[in-house]
Amino acid sequence: MASGENQNEDFTSPTPSIFFDPGTHSASGRLGILQLKRDHLIPTILSSATESEYAEGDVVNTRFGSFPHTTLIGQPWGTQILASVVDTGSRASTSKKRKRDADDDGEGAHKPKLEPKKREVVQAATASSGFVHLVPPSPETWTLCLPHRTQVVYTPDYSYILERLRVRPGDHIIEAGAGSGSFTHAAVRAVFNGYASEKPLANGTQSGNRNYEEAITKKRSKRYGAVYSFEFHKPRAEQLAAEIKEHGLGDSVTITNRDVYEEGFCVGSQDDNRKAPDADAVFLDLPAPWLALKHLTRSPPSAAVVKAVTASSEAPSPSVKEDDPPAQALDSSKPFQSALNPNNAVRICTFSPCIEQVTKTVSAMRSLGWLEIDMVEIMSKRLEVRRERVGLQEEGLRGANASAATVKEAVQRLRDVEGRAKIFHGLQKEKQDEIMRKAEARKRGVKPQTPNGNDRETPKAIKDNIPPSKHDRLERAKKDLENRDLFKEGRLIHRTEPELKTHTSYLVFAVLPRQWSKDDEQKARKKWG
Known part of the structure; x- marks a missing residue:
């Protein structure tokens, strides 16, 4: 391929978000x-x-x-x-x-204004x-330092949720209960596969260029990942929208202030022109997620189903008939518009702190046709693996336990302490005896003399045999540290870190299959026989 054949397929992109390309x-x-x-x-x-x-x-x-x-x-x-x-x-x-x-x-008032220097x-x-x-910045670091407006979905939780929802680049995610935006940042990174607002370069506008026309067609037909986030509290929604814009994620994230229990998940203010998110995955962090499930269907649910969903979870699920009238709670005067992707199976996760909420959510899912319902509780533990160095030779060094590792070390340290104490008390007694001799000699009027003629020889001889002091041991440890390989020393151990931030909530997962029509059945029979 010539060098000039693919230059027209380039596109100008917005400034990449620092979360995607720091x-x-x-x-x-x-x-x-x-x-x-x-x-x-x-x-x-x-x-x-x-x-x-x-x-x-x-x-x-x-x-x-x-x-x-x-x-x-x-x-x-x-x-x-x-x-x-x-x-x-x-x-x-x-x-x-x-x-x-x-x-x-x-x-x-009398002095003229000077220009600022x-x-x-x-x-x-x-x-x-x-x-x-x-x-x-990354979703992990941002989760640890973001301004808390509500409880936060931490990294151990949202990483498992995105894995179970099978989120891939190019998918669309519905998030209800955005709160502080922790899950929002993680979700947009998982689905990002380019910017929908990219424009072709000026040098690629030649008409009749087949490669350029194919690139434009491919560009328009490409499905870009998007996150549709809904928040009921208006100040929280406005603050999250400002953060998303500040972080350069506005091209992939849509923030909507709405009560999803009543108005559903389609984006837009006008009912006739609302845009369907075509969601491949749904995450509901709501106080009552079962009340929002009636909007996450492929066809309008019947009034009996909606009544059962809003009723107590102990009530048995009703038998759904095809001729049941549409639910009045969904305003049957307006055309129903599904927020789900009609071509693929949709996966959902609800985040609930109480088992009573889980019971009602599971009952509503069964009534609305969700399958493979599963509940998970995440109990995360982080294990710290390191080497433990124990011994008296570690005294004064960081990351070590300066206590006796063996009986031999302990006995030797006791001998050193007792030896220094014995010598100290011996010197004190000798000094006291010397003072008494001098006093007795002054009484008799005689000049005091030492047995050896020099009163400094005996203390010096004793001082040479004194065990090393703490200062001497620290200096020797620092000197020996230059020739030691600390990464090879010690015993390899692991322990649990209790300060890991996570929730103790219940996650309910389910799958809604794609709608199978008569045309799909005929195509399948024709293809497979």
Whole structure:
């Protein structure tokens, strides 16, 4: 193929979301995550110093120090950022208090206004301690640091849900009960396969180019992944829509403020022009998911079925007849429009914290034709695998237990302690005897003398035999550390981490088969005999 044959098939794409393509470095105007600890992260929109009213730029203040945005922009993801010395009390470029005082005295009215001077960016000095790691945003990191408006669906839950729903790139997902948007970010990453708003390049507008026309046709017929998210609470829906737009996900996510119990899942304000999501998967995080199931059917359910769904779960499911009238709860005066994909089987998951909710949901699913109903409770445990180093040679070193590993080490340490104590008390007794001899000699008027003629020889000889002190042991351990391979030492162990964030809710899964018509039956008989 010639080099010019496929250049017309290129398309201009919107700026890719940082959740899809974070790049290799952080940039101004984009989201960055500061990781203080494993479970403590701070999200921030990075801004350059020229965009800030402060000479040093905006600053993120944490328990580990201050971090100006100028030290965060342009850094490779995963870099350890050292804290800076920042005067957060007087770092403004102009003093508002002085300006206000001048206006009160009448001086400001007589002085001409001067043009603001261009200020120079002040480079903050590095502090003596404190650091964070700069990591790119992802659904996992965003779940740990997002602003909580409701309870959050954590990573262990939504990863299992998306796997059971068999979500693939190009699928459409309905999410009801968006809340804080944790599942929304994970779902849009799972279904993303391109931008529907891509436009052909200017150099690809030649008429009669077969490759170009085929590319345009293929582009229009391609099914792009989308998430249709519904939230009943209007302020929460508006905040989530602002976050989705800020994160560059607006092309793939549609946020709708609606009561899905009454109005269903079709998108749009006009009943005649509503758009069907053609959903391949459904996730309901609602207080009463069984009340929304009447809108997740391929044909309008009968009034008897709707009555049974809204009734108590202990009531037996009625026998559904084909000639039953449509349910009044769905407003039979308007044409029914299914929100599900008519060409494929649809999978659903409901998220409920109580078993009573599960009972009513399962009863409603059975009445509406859902199959393969299954309930799962996720009990996640994270196991930490590491090497445990125990021994007196680990004294003063991090990540080790500086206690006796064997009886021999314990006995030797006791001997050292007792030896130092014995020598110490011996020196104290010798010193006391020397003082008594000198006092007795002064009484007799005789000059005191030592047996050896030098009173420093005996203490020095004893000092050479003293066992090593704690300071000596620490210095020796640090020196020996240079020649040790710590990754090979110790005993390999594993233990459970109890601080893993997850829910203890019940997940109900089910499958709704595609609708099988008489035409499908005839085609199948003709093809397969």
